[in-house]
Amino acid sequence: MSAPVVTARNLGKAIGRKAILHDITVEVQPGSVVGIIGKNGAGKSTLMDVLLGFSPASSGSSHVFGHDSFTLPGEVRGRIGFVPQQDELVSMLNGRQHVDMTAALLGRWNRELTDRLQRAWGLPMDRHVQKLSGGERQKLSILLALGHEPDLLVLDEPVAALDPIARRQFLQELLLIAGSPGRTVLFSTHIVSDLERVADQIWMVREGTVVWAGPLDELKESVVRLSITARQRLPADLPVPGVVSASVQGHRANAVVSGWNEAALPGLRETLDADVEVELLSLEDLFVELHS
């Protein structure tokens, strides 16, 4: 396996006495698309800020391309593209001026790419940012983060203001990047169905720490809902390993279990003397179940 693009070891962040992040250990492999999900205030944005070195860690360490996040050399910064949740556009400048400035600043720029995106996304480049809609501002921010073809693209809630068509166009662009060897994407969104399309890795952030990190497929296959119909009354405390939540009523029960293994099914049917139906959960249901 090649060297990870981003690593965090026991990463923590406190502001004053308040711990925002604690004990986060994660890795991002080159070529992956990592989707970050978590409730509002779970710490997703702070995590991205600290990983990219916009704000220092209070404990532990984090690295990008092998360099300490907080002291990234300029040439490493140049390999990163970032779309913040609140855009950093200048209201008195138009889109074209933003592109020219960013291109001059970064020294390399793929004009063909940004011209194509601007046409495909119907972005008015001669209009002052102040006159742009929320969705247009977001498109411009994304375009500015893509133009220098970064090896690592980090996006914090990039699609919140986009309509479904624009979101789909953006996702397709993201997939083109995902299909190019060695390019890596890290992004957070509340639109879980988007993550299911484009992410191959999921980080679930809860109360300042990453409670689950791994392949999306693995997550879907390991957390399932069981519908149990027994011949006898079922005990309130179900003898099923890995129960996250359960409701038992007489002969029937529903249980969400984590760490599920299909091979355990025949044994479970026998132990419970019951029909056991396994239902795989959508990421949205998984998210809700794991937060209940």
Next chain:
Amino acid sequence: MHDSPTLRIFTLQPSSGIPIYRQLIDQVRRLVASGQLAPGTELPSVREVAAEYTVNPTTISKAYSLLEGEGLLQRNRGKPMTIAGGRQKSGSLPQRLRQVEAQVDALVLAARQLDLSSPDLCDFIAKKMGEES
């Protein structure tokens, strides 16, 4: 680039609980078992499927690799993958039935909860499949 004629043969639902790569594997298996994908049929490329359905290319190539491992698909240098020919024919009846077992289990559970009899259910299935019962 022209689209492969088989590009729209799949139905992929990213929001389903079933991982996309497993949906694709199940569908290829079924279509091969029934003979609807005959040996030698070209499959759309990973890129084409990923773009058509707006899904991560990694998940498509994972499915293709697993199917290749099973001997169901054949990788051809510089050309589209094809349905493998030769030894495997369309599956036997028990083999094909096993591939709908999970769905039937779910159906049986729902039918029991609704207190439907087996003949009623069979009639209904036959009607849905367009056969005279």
